[in-house]
Amino acid sequence: MNSKTPPSDPVPSPGPRQLTLGELASATGMDLDGGAEAAVDRVASLLEAGPGAVSFLANTRYRRQLAQTRATAVILHPSESVEGYPFRILYSRNPYFDFARVARLLNPLPAVQPGIAPSAVVAADARVDAAAEIGEGVVVQSGAAIGPGCRIGPGVVIGSDARLGADCRIEANAAILAGVRLGDRVHVQAGAVIGSDGFGFARGEHHWEAVPQLGAVIIEDDVCIGANTTVDRGSQGDTVIEQGCKLDNLVQVAHNVRIGAHTVIAANTGISGSTVIGSCCTIGGAVGIAGHLEIAAGTTLTGMAMVTGSITDPGIYSSGVPASPNREWRRNAVRFGQLEGLVRRVEQLEKTLGAGDKE
Amino acid sequence: MNSKTPPSDPVPSPGPRQLTLGELASATGMDLDGGAEAAVDRVASLLEAGPGAVSFLANTRYRRQLAQTRATAVILHPSESVEGYPFRILYSRNPYFDFARVARLLNPLPAVQPGIAPSAVVAADARVDAAAEIGEGVVVQSGAAIGPGCRIGPGVVIGSDARLGADCRIEANAAILAGVRLGDRVHVQAGAVIGSDGFGFARGEHHWEAVPQLGAVIIEDDVCIGANTTVDRGSQGDTVIEQGCKLDNLVQVAHNVRIGAHTVIAANTGISGSTVIGSCCTIGGAVGIAGHLEIAAGTTLTGMAMVTGSITDPGIYSSGVPASPNREWRRNAVRFGQLEGLVRRVEQLEKTLGAGDKE
Amino acid sequence: MNSKTPPSDPVPSPGPRQLTLGELASATGMDLDGGAEAAVDRVASLLEAGPGAVSFLANTRYRRQLAQTRATAVILHPSESVEGYPFRILYSRNPYFDFARVARLLNPLPAVQPGIAPSAVVAADARVDAAAEIGEGVVVQSGAAIGPGCRIGPGVVIGSDARLGADCRIEANAAILAGVRLGDRVHVQAGAVIGSDGFGFARGEHHWEAVPQLGAVIIEDDVCIGANTTVDRGSQGDTVIEQGCKLDNLVQVAHNVRIGAHTVIAANTGISGSTVIGSCCTIGGAVGIAGHLEIAAGTTLTGMAMVTGSITDPGIYSSGVPASPNREWRRNAVRFGQLEGLVRRVEQLEKTLGAGDKE
Structure with a gap:
């Protein structure tokens, strides 16, 4: 099968760029143990790295791979005692974090190409900064505002009176609906929908009456929203995603949810209405969180967790x-349905034996 | 953090509109205890309401907030005995329902702007009613028909021979695929896909053969479909969503499912093929329902429920x-896998003790 | 309610086509017991079939329906002993598989209409085969290549340097992002996103730093991808979906996942990063699979299964x-949380009784 896999060309980008280790050290603030002139142009894991590559060691489990790597440079914690290796060392107190920064320096995002594509449709009263890039087929509706450095991908819809700060990236066919507010450097991936109507209906005698969803969605600086993720607008107040949050694909954020700063949420998770999630939480994939709850800052929820009460x-x-x-599984699942009865039987046994003890 | 949240402007709309209490009472059929000339222009919860706002009390838990509200008017059940409050009262046997109606009266949907946007592409043999609005970048394919009062948002695709009744709203980048039929007042949110091929494959010796999905999707009047929700066409018969159903975001409806009238389904739920769900069911978020089942009318499934058999x-x-x-959790999850063994141990104990009793 | 369901017209297609049983037998290699001149133009289940229809029997549970069917022809396994029935027989060792083939022969896909729609935007340096169909509103970015026989539906985005083989079908508003590679006959349904950034962030002192996602997505021949499904690009290596895989709607495939040939995955399932799934697996709906695991070829996971360890x-x-x-459920769910304690109580009882035995 592998032989049938077509070769993968590198993803197009302005690079990858070539930099010297000295330039990398200077740009990232890492200490370099010499070899400032050596050039590198890519990142790789220790085992896959060859000449010209920068690698890193963040998990001591892989330390023995240092002997095998052919990387030109390796990012290491200063506490690592490494001698006699042929590679250059960039010292970092957080090697994986600095590896990410080096990877970005070597693979910069494509430069924004300011201007409005011919097939884009921008309402007369929309304000598009001259330093923003509006892709083919984009629709920018009345009253919307797009800040400098934004890159709006093909087919994106920016709804009326939506506002984007500086340097946002909105990918293909995403929809930023009416009145939504994005801060700076917000990244919305393809197909995501921000500002859909919240799920609110009042039960009548013969039908459900839609409760108008009058709030907006506020997304603060440096938030990332995954592909095909949905974020509903608030019913009266707003739905808020605070700065630095990272949401994966196919996540559902219901109306009036607030997600605290720097919380990360993996794919397929759903958060029900009006729930407030603290900052710096780590939420696994396919988690379900009921409505009107509070989740304490710093909480971790593992994958597929079912949260029906607040976590303090x-x-x-x-x-x-x-x-x-x-x-x-079949047997145990049946037994689960009999648990209450099993407990009663054990209680009866305990009573019998306890009675026996007394005799 | 809150101080960084940019202020949220109201979502653009033709309003909010200002109406007198007399006008509201007349439009909704509620009784008013005087003050017909007082003007209101918004809705709010009891605690957030100020002069000019209409609020409501639907849950007696919040009754004491009546003493604190600054609302101009409150919607109350006639059984509430309230005296000496400064606000006006609109009497309703279903306060939340009438609150929703008042909210819509004060915040009407933007009026449909009949006409076809310059960048829309409408097939020569498609029939678009003169009173329908076709947004920028919309594609209407051959043989499709769009009724009066419909509002087709930017980037939407209406497939060949699809038919939309009157007053449907299809939001940005949704896709209503070939042959799909929508009734009147159907609301399809952004990114939803109606009429994708059902998941049907026949196992061959060396590969899976796609089973042609020849049916359509029928969506009756007053149905709402959430953002990025998917509804597959039937394999031979049709997939049917009966009138008044409300589906949240990221719901999956497989081929040949039938969902009974006025059933509501929360986000992330999946319904497998050929399952028939009765009317007026309430289905929580992230529920999974296996295929070829029947769910009785009026059933409630709580969030993340796993339904593997019919419910009668x-x-x-x-x-x-x-x-x-x-x-x-780790300990208990391990014990779950030992449940069958635990039951056997309890049975053994019971046998031993029972034997002992006899002696 | 049923009386309100509007009648469903057949889905538009070049057909349905009329063929003789002789032509069907010849095209599929099935044996026919005479009646080669009889014409058929549709498929149906045994009970719904009438004159002109082809049906099949794959499950012996339905054998008695043979006496009731009015089908012109029925596809049967040679081991079936059927005599005296009025219908013609097409013999197949795999009746459902051949039924699927007959259904396709009678309902061929619409023929590709080569050419580029007027409203499509194709980059000057993109290569679109003359025998490909590019729909309205499509955007093909720089360096992309689209093979012969491809049908690119309205509103689709083909990213820079993406490559599609021959005879791919990409449905409305899907996004095939930069550098993604599709083999031949790949079917991507509406709204799907292929090549979104993987979910990779490095924890810093004050924020999460995005780890550049530098890999691509490789999708081999004959893969089907469901509506609104998302497939992330690899962080360094590629995400790979091997030939013949079938993925349903709203599935999440994270970065660096590899899915073995001919594996099928039902809707709402999520597969976490770097997990390797063997060939010919059957994965139910709403399954969650953790990251960095290996799932043996031929494994079946039932719906909503939670997989946290490798399966060998x-x-x-x-x-x-x-x-x-x-x-x-409430009682049993509480008892689940007490399972560890229950086991201890049973151990205590066993100890007590065991001690008793010894006395």
């Missing part, structure tokens, strides 16, 4: 049972 | 276990 | 507990 003590919370062979 | 008695059904601290 | 023995694996009436 930060910590790691989990639910679900890992998959087991179907035959075993 | 309406009622509330649940599954899943709420998240607990990871350390506890 | 192929087989059927499951988790979750089917929904039960809410009152029972």
Whole structure:
């Protein structure tokens, strides 16, 4: 099968760029142990790196790979005692973090090409900064404002009175609907929908009446929103995603949710209406969080966790049972439905034996 | 952090409109206890309401907030005995329902602007009613028909021979694919896909053969479909969503499913092929329903429920276990895998003790 | 309610086509027991079939329906002993598989209409084969290549340097992003996103730093991708979906995942980063698979299974507990949280009784 896989060309970009280790050290503030003139043009894992590559060691489990790597330079924590290796060392107190920065320096994002593509349609009263790039087929509706350095990908819709700060990237076919506010450097991936109507209906005698969703969505600086993720507008107040949050693909954020700064949320997770999530939480994939809850700052929820009550003590919370062979699972799942009865039987046994003890 | 949140302007709309209480009472059929000339222009919760706002009390838990509200008028059930309050009262047997109606009266949807946007592409043999609005970048394919009062948002695709009744709203970048039929007043949110091929493949010796999906999707009057939700066409018969159903974001409806009238389905839920859901069901978020089942009318499924068999008695059904601290969860999850063995041990104990009793 | 359902017209297609049984037998290699001149123009289930229809029997449970069917022809396994029925027989060792082929022969896909729609925007240096169809509103970016027989639906975005082989079908508003490679006959449904950035961030002292996602997505021949499904590009290496895989709607495939040939994955499932799934697996809906795992070829995961460890023995694996009436579920879910304690109590009883035995 592998032989059938067509070769993968590098993703197009202005680079990859070639830089010297001295330039990298200077740009990132890392200390370099010499070899400032050596040029590098890519990043790679220790085992895959060859001459011209920068690698890193963040997990001591991989330390023995240092002996095998052919990288030109390796980013290491200063506490690592490494001698006699042929590679150059960039010292960092956070090697993976600085590796990410080096990777970006060597693979810069394509430069924004200011201007409005011929097939884009921009309302007469929309304000598009001269330093923004508006792609083919984009629609910018009445009253919208787009800041400098923004890159609006092909097919994107920017709704009426939506406002984007500086340097936002909105990818293909995403929709930033009416009145949504984005801060600076917000990244919205393809197909995401920001500002859909919240799910609010009032039960009548014969039908459900839609409750007008009058709020907006506020997304602060440096937030990333994954592909095909949906963020509903508030019913009266706003839905808010605070600065630095990172949301993966296919996440649902219901109306009036607030997500605290720097919280990360993996794919397929759903957050129900009016729930408030603290800052710096780590939320795994396919988690479900009920509505009107509060999740303490710093909480971790593992994948597929089901959260039906507020969490006041930060910590790691989990639910679900890992998959087991179907035959075993069938038996145990049936037994789950009999748990209450089993407890009663054990209580009866304890009573009988306890009675026996007394005799 | 809050201080960094940019202020949220109201979502653009033709209003909010200003109406007198007399006008509201007349439009909704509610009784008013005087003050017909007082003007209001917005809705708000009891605590957030100020002069000019209409609020409501639907849950007696909030009754004491009546003493604090500064609303100009409050919608109350006639059974509430309220005297000496400064606000006006609109009497309703269903305060939240009438609050929703008042909110819509004060915040009407933007009026449809009949006509076809210059960048829209409409096939020569498509029939677009003169009273429909076709947004920028819309594509209407051959044989499609769009009724009066429809509003087709930017970037939407209407497939060949699709038919939309009157007053439908299709939001940005949604896709209504070939042969799909929508009734009147259907609301499809951004990015939703109606009429994708059902997931049907026949296993061959060396590959899966796609089973042609020849049916359509029928969506009846007053249905709402959430953002990025997907509804597959039937394999031979049709997939049907009956009148008044409300589906949230990121819901999956597989081929040949039928959803009964006025059923509501929260986000991230998936319904497998050929399942028939009765009318007036309430289905929570992230529920999974297996294929070829029947769910009785009026059934409630709580969030993350796993439904593997038909439900014939309406009622509330649940599954899943709420998240607990990871350390506890680890132990209990292991014990789940030993449940069958535990039951055997209890049976043995019972046998031993029972034997002992006899002696 | 049914009386309100508007009648469903057939989905537009060049057909349905009329063929003789002789032509069908010849095209599929099935044996026919006479009646080669009889014409058919559609497929149907045994009970719904009438004159002119081809049906099939794949499950012996439905054998008695043979007596009732009015089909002109039925596809049967040669081992079926059927005599005296009025219908013609097409013999197949895999009746459902050949039924799918017959359905396609009678309902061919619309022929590709080579050419570029007037409103499509194709970069000057993109290579679009003359035998490809580029729909209205499509954007093809710089350096992209589209092979012969491809059909690119309205509103689709083909990113820079993406490459599509022959006979791919990309449906409305899907996005094939920069550098993605598709083989031949790949089918991507509406709204799907291929090549979004993987979810990779390095934790810094004050924020998360995006780790550049430098890999691509490789999708091999004959893969189907469902509506609004997302497939992330690799962080350094590529994300790979091998030939013949079928993915349903709203599936999430994270960066650097590899999915083996002919694996099928139902809707709402999420696969975390760097996980390798073997060939010919069957993965149910709403399954969650953690990152960095290996799933053996031929494994079956039932719907909503939670996979947190590698699976080395192929087989059927499951988790979750089917929904039960809410009152029972509440009690049992509480007991789940006490399982560890319950086991201790049973151990204590066993100890007590064991001690008793010894006395």
